[in-house]
Amino acid sequence: MSFKDWITYLLERLVWFMETPREERKKMRNIRKEPWATRWFGMIPLSMKMAVEKQKSRLRSRS
Template sequence: MSANDYVKYVTQQIVKYMDTPKEARKQLREERKNVETSSTFYSNRWFGVLPFSLKLMLNKRKK
């Protein structure tokens, strides 16, 4: 990715952000926050994938 492509992308994102109404941005932020907290495990978020993989291995051995 060249520098011009990056500047073009950043400019498009800024213009897109500025064109959306404040209420729509606030609603989108709230939706993203709710989805993020419900779909991820806290251990995965804090410590990475390693605790999640260990948990899966232990559950598999129990069965």
């Protein structure tokens, strides 16, 4: 990426930032967020959490 391309990209981002209302930017930021565990490890943490919760519920129903 050349310096000119980099400057153009920064200016485009700056113009977008200044034209978009604050509330809209906040909404977009909240929509795009995903848990860091999902981003780094995919669905493995979710499946492990579901398995542990299932075991806990089985143990509670036994007693």
